Amino acid sequence: MHLELSEHHQQIQQLARDFAQTELASVASKNDETHTFAKEQIKKLGELGFMGIAIDEAYGGAGQDPLSYVLVIEEISKVCAATGVALSVNNSLVAEVLKNFGTEEQKQKFLVPVAQGEKLGAYCLTEPMSGSDAATMATTAVRQGDHYIINGAKNWITNGSYSDVMIVFAMTDSSKGAKGINAFVLDTKTPGVEIGKAENKTGIRSSSTCTISFTDVKIPVTQRLGDELSGFIIAMKTLDNGRIGIAAQAVGIAQAALDEAIKYGFERKQFGKPILENQGLKWMISDMSTRVEAARLLTYQAAFKKTQGGRFTRYSAAAKLFASETATFVTHHALQIHGGYGYTRDYPVERYIRDARVTEIYEGTSEIQRLVIAAQTLKEFEF
Numbered sequence: 001m002h003l004e005l006s007e008h009h010q011q012i013q014q015l016a017r018d019f020a021q022t023e024l025a026s027v028a029s030k031n032d033e034t035h036t037f038a039k040e041q042i043k044k045l046g047e048l049g050f051m052g053i054a055i056d057e058a059y060g061g062a063g064q065d066p067l068s069y070v071l072v073i074e075e076i077s078k079v080c081a082a083t084g085v086a087l088s089v090n091n092s093l094v095a096e097v098l099k100n101f102g103t104e105e106q107k108q109k110f111l112v113p114v115a116q117g118e119k120l121g122a123y124c125l126t127e128p129m130s131g132s133d134a135a136t137m138a139t140t141a142v143r144q145g146d147h148y149i150i151n152g153a154k155n156w157i158t159n160g161s162y163s164d165v166m167i168v169f170a171m172t173d174s175s176k177g178a179k180g181i182n183a184f185v186l187d188t189k190t191p192g193v194e195i196g197k198a199e200n201k202t203g204i205r206s207s208s209t210c211t212i213s214f215t216d217v218k219i220p221v222t223q224r225l226g227d228e229l230s231g232f233i234i235a236m237k238t239l240d241n242g243r244i245g246i247a248a249q250a251v252g253i254a255q256a257a258l259d260e261a262i263k264y265g266f267e268r269k270q271f272g273k274p275i276l277e278n279q280g281l282k283w284m285i286s287d288m289s290t291r292v293e294a295a296r297l298l299t300y301q302a303a304f305k306k307t308q309g310g311r312f313t314r315y316s317a318a319a320k321l322f323a324s325e326t327a328t329f330v331t332h333h334a335l336q337i338h339g340g341y342g343y344t345r346d347y348p349v350e351r352y353i354r355d356a357r358v359t360e361i362y363e364g365t366s367e368i369q370r371l372v373i374a375a376q377t378l379k380e381f382e383f
């Protein structure tokens with residue numbers, strides 16, 4: 001068992017770290033304030049191969065492994081978590097779906113430009129009345145000969161306003177519930193697709209999140225992913241991938257908050273000494289640092305399990321659950337260590353606390369992760 005990163009992984013980590021410092025550090029806070037999507041930087045991430053990290057080079061990707069993907073998301077999110085989620089969605093919720101379930105024709109047409117970073121991807125599962133219970137979606141896909149007609153609306157769609165390619169889930173046979181859903185790949189410019197209002201979010205404010213509506217959107221059967229009515233399985237397997245990315249995003253945010261707390265705690269003096277010389281604050285740092293390491297190990301483990309093949313549902317859910325709650329815990333304490341100054345926009349910890357919070361919500365809330373972990377754990381238990 002090796003717990004050290006290989007030289008190759010260290011190089012990828014350093015490449016992402018350097019990129020984050022040179023391209024994102026100076027704009028992250030301003031973009032957050034002004035709701036500005038880091039379009040230029042996303043383009044450059046594509047040039048580095050980071051928009052399709054674990055996609056084969058033959059399909060426009062960088063041909064790296066899941067651990068490389070985790071390292072990149074962590075480093076980018078340490079500096080700008082909003083860019084981290086844009087990257088994560090493109091990689092794991094769009095490129096990976098096309099890699100795993102796309103036909104050769106779909107791969108050539110949609111995967112190659114998405115993995116190269118020439119086109120941006122979005123994943124459209126959630127609806128206004130169907131969040132955690134995704135199988136109750138109201139968007140429909142009615143088969144008419146060799147086409148489907150899609151009608152409905154999705155909300156909370158990351159990358160939505162800037163997306164070129166969308167993975168869309170829609171109900172074809174509601175009598176079958178979760179087994180009546182189809183998954184499709186669409187060009188965002190298809191007639192009938194309308195990008196709606198952008199959300200005014202609490203955190204990850206420079207990421208794009210919007211509503212998308214579908215009115216009589218006609219798409220050929222050749223744009224259906226996988227077998228007829230296999231959409232829900234595709235959605236769930238894809239979230240197994242995505243959750244590793246969100247776990248890495250949360251680790252990045254938590255590490256950034258810990259670093260800032262230590263820096264500030266050494267500089268700030270009260271009662272004639274740096275505040276970090278107080279045992280109470282040292283205990284805080286100790287709990288923060290231990291949890292960050294544990295979250296990172298769980299996240300690496302999930303990536304490792306994915307590399308091995310087979311089901312990794314429990315591992316990705318556990319990594320996402322623990323890392324997201326760690327990010328909330330660590331950012332909360334980092335702000336506390338900053339005292340009143342942490343409660344202003346002059347220090348980055350207030351952004352970290354806002355950014356951390358969403359990692360417990362998207363790609364399945366903490367409550368849903370607990371349901372998933374319990375179900376898998378009980379299934380694996382041998383009497």
Ligand SMILES: Cc1cc2nc3c(=O)[nH]c(=O)nc-3n(C[C@H](O)[C@H](O)[C@H](O)COP(=O)(O)OP(=O)(O)OC[C@H]3O[C@@H](n4cnc5c(N)ncnc54)[C@H](O)[C@@H]3O)c2cc1C
Pocket residue numbers: 089122123124125126130131132133155156157158159201209358361362363364365366367368
């Ligand atoms: C910034 C942002 C970006 C997003 N990006 C995307 C995206 O790109 N694509 C996409 O499809 N979706 C996206 N989402 C949607 C996200 O996945 C959902 O918000 C999430 O799944 C929860 O659904 P909901 O908000 O409807 O909450 P609800 O499902 O209404 O849940 C509300 C509360 O009830 C709890 N709850 C619900 N059911 C149970 C249960 N059985 N047991 C215990 N507790 C339960 C939940 O945990 C939560 O605390 C995004 C959301 C946000 C905020």
